[in-house]
Amino acid sequence: MFVVFKKLISAYFKFFIRHLYWLYRLSAVKGIKKLKVNFPVCIEGKGQIAFGPSSVIDKRASLKVTLNSALSFESNTHIGQNADIRIDSGASLTGKENCSIGNNSRIYINNHWEFGNNANIATYCSIFSREAGLFGRLIMSDNSYIADNCIIDVADDVIIGKDVAIGPGCTFYTHDHEYDDLNLPAWNGKKTTGKIEIGNKSWIGSNVTVLPNVSIGKHVVVAANSVVTKSIPDNTVWAGVPARQIKSLVEKNDAFY
Template sequence: MIEKLISKLKNDPNYKLETSHSNRDLFAVAWVRFFQLIRGLFLKFFFKRSTGLVFAGTHVKVRHGYQISAGKNLIIDDNVSINALSTNGITIGDNVSIARDSILFCTGVIAHRGAGITIGDRTGIGARAFLAGQGGITIGNDVITGPNIQVFSENHNFDNLTQTIKEQGVTKQAVIIGNNCWLGGGITILAGVMLGDGCVVAAGSVVNKSFPANSIIAGVPAKLIKSREAL
């Protein structure tokens, strides 16, 4: 029954539980999801748009929810903080999950209104993610992310030695992550980076430049290791 329910929610007739679970395990999962659904029903009331179910964990904080558009079956885990204040708001596709302790925000200081964040269908944001969408972040469909990723889309200017860095303002540059990418745990993606479809980023990498589709990259700073097309 649980398998059929998940299959229907995900609109995936081929969905299967790959391992067997006891009735106790399944009851515990269903129990948590039930209360997440109750909290989500209250939360989605504050969204600009929500076309399906919202599952919300405990201690979820959402500010400027009227700038959030969500698709079907959004899961927001415990302790997630979302601040959608921005020009374009936050747009989230179908069947997206945002794991616990993640932070999504679009405006750093009120004087510099940010651009926003877009997350595509079936993408999973790992635990403790930090998505700073001042210059705009776009994440494609079917993207997998490990825990502790950081994505920045704004930099402080520091060229003028006669002024404090704080006084010199910021430069905003959008980050674009293509479809079907795998972003390893603990990676950092800096402002202005574009990753093509199908890229794989090794855990702990610092990505400070763009890479074409199907690149396998690793290192600090990240370098091209090989192309998936050559495998």
């Protein structure tokens, strides 16, 4: 009985010390006086953290910003409950105004990422490189949105234009494996990468998969459940597995003249 009691005391002491450390790190956050924090939150690492006025960090959010790294947002930023943001040494995430990272989303950063005004990531998203040693950038321009339950692989760059909507359950892959070596498992061959770009005002429907080295043009619609395997020109609608063009929006607009 004494041994159990001793373990409980030791565990409680460690828990108490850990929370004191989080409070200490929180006190070093730039803009803390105008930041709303719904405790408890986890703040770890010796990197720089800054938030603009009227920003909110919700309960059980975790910000782990290592030495020589930086997390910086301007005003009206919202970090949701259980959101997990990790920034490795030498990396950074810089956001402008009215950005948000939703409840239970995981954002792991190994390069320099940038969010524009009103860049929003919804709930339960997983955004990070899915291959060790391959670290791309995530660039989200103004008014872009990633909906719930998306998986964004950032082994290479993912560049999202202005006013882009990405529906729930989408998967973006920026890496692949060569699978012609029969001595290796098909999933463990030589790694290849290719960035993904999405042009302004495009709409990616729910449960769409986008493969590496794909550029989606401006004002494009990709229908739900499609698989995009090649680049897509501006002002078109695509659907299917693999996705094919089904409509030109330019021709439709020309019909009115």
